Amino acid sequence: MTIDIESKVIEAKNASISLSSVSTAIKNKALENMADALGKNRDMILEANKKDLEMAGKMLQENKLSQALVDRLKVDDNKIDSMIAGIKDVIKLNDPTGETLQCLELDKGLVLYKVSCPIGLIGVIFESRPDVVPQVMSLCLKSGNATIFKGGSEALYSNRTIFNILKDAIKNTEGIPEEAFQLMETREEVMDILSFDDYIDLLIPRGSNAFVKYIQENTKIPVLGHADGICHVYVDNEADLEKAVDVCFDSKVQYPAVCNAMETMLVHSGIAGEFLPAMLKKFAESGVELRLDEMSMDIARKEAISAKNATDEDWYTEYNDLILSVKIVGDMREAIDHINKYGSHHTDAIVTENQQKMKDFAALVDSSSVMINASTRFADGFRYGKGAEVGISTNKIHARGPVGMEGLVIYKYILIGNGDKVADYSGPGAKSYTHNELNSKIEYVL
Secondary structure (H helix, E strand, O other): OOHHHHHHHHHHHHHHHHHOOOOHHHHHHHHHHHHHHHHHOHHHHHHHHHHHHHHHHHHHHOOOOOHHHHHHHOOOHHHHHHHHHHHHHHHHOOOOOOOEEEEEEEEOOEEEEEEEEEOOEEEEEEOOOOOHHHHHHHHHHHOOOEEEEEEOHHHHHHHHHHHHHHHHHHHOOOOOOHHHEEEEOOOHHHHHHHHOOOOOOEEEEEOOHHHHHHHHHOOOOOEOOOOOOOEEEEEOOOOOHHHHHHHHHHHHHOOOOOOOOEEEEEEEHHHHHHHHHHHHHHHHHOOOEEEEOHHHHHHHHHOOOOOEEOOHHHHOOOOOOOEEEEEEEOOHHHHHHHHHHHOOOOEEEEEOOOHHHHHHHHHHOOOOEEEEOOOHHHOOOOOOOOOOOOEEEOOOOOOOEEEOHHHHEEEEEEEEOOOOOHHHHOOOOOOOOOOEEOOOOOOOOO
């Protein structure tokens, strides 16, 4: 470990204290500067990304990089427009810090406030996807959190260029400590970051399931995220089949290289003969490799649709590619059991017109997002109105699902008294607590 790496982390940790008290107006001004800077330096970003794509193409040919990572690496004008739009959306969001979450009178003149505050120093380790930098930096800045970024070597030039553009924009905003945002670039720095549990308060990994699992298993720092994105769509016997075709096709084909794409389609046996021939053909014509259970394979053979036999391993697999496993089930309960056994608790959908089944599916499927007659691809921070997302969490503690700024704040208790002491509330003649809920906000800016 070099002194320089630790110095950067300590700088960021110290800056997190200053950043936590910056006003909303100053933070919004910094975000405006960041959005403007991305637009003005568009050509520089595209040129840097071109270098990364050239290297990634060579790594793909040498089987050192997957097609999914190459797809996520690409930046074009539309992607830059999305980065800018994401930052502008964050500007519109309410500042989540300094909010009074609860006010409780312990006794007259002794009032306890529960107040939202930043987590502190966030470590973001990610593969490919240069757009993670503006997404996470904007959310962390607005929520008052310092941030350390460590991207993959496949996106070295893109990450460096975007980060420097954004950091220069922050420098031009008086009141924002520029040391609050740091970029690490070498492979060795990953292990260093994982060891800094004295400084880093939360880690957010973004990448493949193997990558996320490695992070989770090699650090003492709390990790927000998910390892797998094994998402399902269940087509019920009471489904509108036109809706089912749209939902299933979009869930798989619209962007297959992401964690909220469908990997397994479950179909009720009562409509399989009517639904699957056209659905499987549509997938096959779009270049989707089909892996089918025995019953759906029989249908494919009759329709002369090319497919492979699914194995038990397929039900556990996140493909991140144009590959789909298909299984015919006897009823909704079997579909739910399959999802809860083989799924990753990320995003799962049902297509049905039966309202009771909608309720039961939503209640019984143990996933962070449940879709009813809608594509799994909607599980996204931007689409959920969060401006952007720092990641998608399948955890059941602190934050779950697409995580925006609400996952980047915690709370503290602030007790305001007037020389009060516990001794007055114990022993003979002790005073009693009132514990009255008050509709009052703390007057201090935190």
